[in-house]
Structure formats: C-alpha cells, structure tokens
Amino acid sequence: MAKLIRLLPIAVILFCWWALARAGFLNSALFPSPLATGHAFVEMLLSGELITDSLITAGRVLLGFVLGSALGILIGVLTARIKLVDQTVGQLIQILRPVPPIALVPLAVVWLGLGEISKTSIIMWGVFFPVWVSTHLGVSGVNKEVIWAAQSLGASGRKVLFRVVLPAAGRYVVSGMRVAIAIAFICVVVAEMSGALDGLGYRINKSYVVFRVDRMIADLAVLGLLGALSDFGFARLVNRLMPWFRL
C-alpha cells in the first residue's frame, strides 16, 4: 500500500497529461500524448539507439564523477591539512569556483576537441567543487578529541589520517558527492548538446532540430530515470560501505 502511494503522483501526472492531450485543443506535434511518447520510446528502444545513448551518457557521468570526486577528495584533504596548500591552491580554487561549467563548454571544445576528454573535463569541473568543499570542511572539522584518542592509543600519523580523519570526514565527503551526482548530469547534458555525436543530450538536441517533441520527452524521462537510479545506487553503496550512518 505504502509503495502504491509513492506511485500516485506519477499516475496523477500521467492522467492529467493524457486528459490534456485528449481534450484536443493542444497541437499534438507540440504536445504529444503519453501514448505517442510511449510509442516514440519503444521505437527508439527497438532501434537500439536509446540503450546505446543511455549507456554512453551514463558512462560519461560515471567517469567524470569518479575522477572529479577523487580529485576533490585529494585536494580537499591537502587544503584542510596543509596550511601552505590552502593559502595557494585553496585560494586559486576559490577564484575559479564561481565559473559555471556550462560557460566552459566552448573553451573545452576549442582546446580539447569533440572527443571524450572535453566532456569528462566539463563533468569533472562541475563535480570537483562540491566534493572539494565538503571534504575540506569535513577534514578540518574533525573532533580534536577523536584524534587525541587515536594518538593516545598508539596510532602513527599515517594511521590517524587513514583510520580516523578520513572516516570521520566521511559523511561530509559523501554528502558533497551526492550533490555532485546531480551536477554531473547537468554537465553531461550540456556537454553533449554542444559538442557530441551521441548520448542522451545529443539526442534531445537532435530531436529538437527535427521537431520530434515525443522523442525529446522520452529521452528526458530516461535521463530523469538515470539520475534517480544513480542517486539510489550511490545511497545503497554508501550504506553498505559505511554502515554506521544512514544516508
């Protein structure tokens, strides 16, 4: 019953959508019915293009997310632990941070071409900042007494870092990464719309050019689903790896 209630909003939207399209006062090319959209979805699914595009987009998100997160965590630990790094690299990051990844797309294409490197870089750029900020705050905010406790139990400097500081900062790092998932999806679509030959973002743009609103909506739904699945999968993974707190 509780699960059915979760599905209720979707059912309501689908019904309203269907009723509006059915009423007939909207242009069906601009406003395709759920059925027409479903038809476009099946068509793209059968041709294999939907699955290919989804896998390509998901792969780009994953690569950019993993690399951007790794860089964010590494630099975050360094800026939080070493004052000199914070004063130099940290300052630089603060200056670069307000530049939105979307604004970097043309430059990325010019410098890095239309290949995967430019797309991965855009996603990394978007992912890096929230992960860096949360790692920096998490690491520098670790309870002093927990570190003392480890030291008085005989932990070396390296052990304190890996066994105490990093796990203690874990929940901050993870929440930064969760924010970054959503940003990674924004970045991948932007990158695919303005310099790619495949992926869901490219396909949405192409459908726009040939005026296939039904295909656009189907692709958007798949994109939404991918994002939700990623978030869900990430939460599952974190709960599994860090069972002491629930995401």
Add this chain to the structure above:
Amino acid sequence: MLTPSNPPTQLGSHVQLEHVTVSFSAREEITAIKDLVLEVRPGEFLCILGTTGCGKSTILNVVAGFVRPTMGRAIVNGVEITSPGPNRGMVFQQHALFPWQTVLGNVAFGPRCRGLGRERSLEIARELINVVGLRNFAAAYPGELSGGMQQRVGLARALANDPALLLMDEPFGSLDAQTRTAMQELLLRIWSGTGKTVIFVTHDVDEAIFLADRIVVLTARPGQVKIEVPVGLPRPREYELVTSRPYIEIKRQLLELIREETLKAMSADIRAAAEPASS
C-alpha cells in the same frame, strides 16, 4: 582480574608535574593552570576536584601529551612527556569513540596500533568487552548505545593497551545518577588489584570521595593545588559507604574548602568588575 593472561599486578606509573603552567592564546591570553606541582604515586587513585573551567582537564591533557606545558614539565616514570603514547590510557568526557567502528573495532584499535596481530587484538578486545558487560554489543556501533554503554566502551578501549596509567576526564559527568553509581563501582572493581595509577578528574564531591585514595582540590583559574585530602576509607568500597560517618566527615571538610574557594573567586570577580567604574 583485568587480563588473566597477564600477571595481575604491575607497577603503576609515577607521575610528577613540575611547576607546570599552560597558557592558551585565544582572543586574550588565558592561563589554564599556573605553576602546578603535583605528584601521583605508583598505584594511587587520585581524584582532581575543581569547579568548571579551573583547568583540571588541562592537567590530564598535559600528562596525556596532547598539550605541551608553556612552562615546567610533566614526568611519567622519570621520562618527560612530549607526545601522546599508549602507556597512558585516556577516557574522555564525551567518550570520543570512533563512530565508524563497531564496539569490537573501537576496543581493538589500540592493540592493532601497537602491532599485535588481528587475532590477538580481537581476543584482547573481546575479553575487555566482557569485563565491562557489553558481550552482546560487540558488533554494535557506538551511535546505537546509551551514554553509559558508550563510556564503558571508552573505558575498555583505554584498558586494551594495558596502560600503567589511566587518565579519566569527568567520564561519568553526563550520566544519570544510577548509571553513574554503577559505573563507579564497575571502575573500582576493574581497577582493584591491577596496580594501575589513576588520575580521575571530576567536579562531583561524592564521586571523588567514593573513588579516590587522595583528593586534590584545585583553585579557580588559573588552577593550582589548593589542598590535598587523603581518603582513608577501606577498600573494597560498596555504595553503602556513602552514608557512613567517616565518609560524611570527609565530605563536610571538602565542601567547606570548596565553598571558601568559590566565594573567594566570586568576590575577586566582583571586585574586578567594579574596578573600571571606580577609576
């Protein structure tokens, strides 16, 4: 009784504080303790009693090696303390457990750090978890435990390195009265016969009398030893002790001293507050 595999009696640490001063520079310079001289004999259970903010935790932090004295030095078994080490176990006021590790992982942390094997470390940890009565909670995370249980884990974790000196910073201060009493009895039971030296900081007069061989009362900040009171009550101590005549006599004497000190500090504060107005 603590770790049956070890010989039951070891020699507790000998602690000497030689004219220790600790100042912090926050917005203004704060002197937490000033020219403190204190000696703790091997095997002695010393309670440091003082009001909030008198620097009693700072004393433990110096002996533990977390804080370096601005002046003077802390010596344990003839060696000057410059950094934390596993020969001094610490139990923190807010337990400071590792929330990402199970009870077993927390207690085994010390032995693991000292390079004992995984198996041996877990064996030691299980033994101590039994001693503090948490056998059924070895796999739980600290966040799932009550305050009293968390502090028992903190005690077991500190004991896992079998330190000759145990430092305890108001460990039972945030527990309810019944739990606190039970924890005090548990602590004495575990400690008796081990020969360990204990320095126990508290602001609770009853706790100090019940536990200590000797009580040191600190002045308000900057902390200095105001007076020392030996507690000659027989051991083992059970909680009925708190209604006995010798106990009440010691308590009366202590309370008087503390009251005197508090009033002195208050009137000094009032004088200090009045000064700018008069000048």
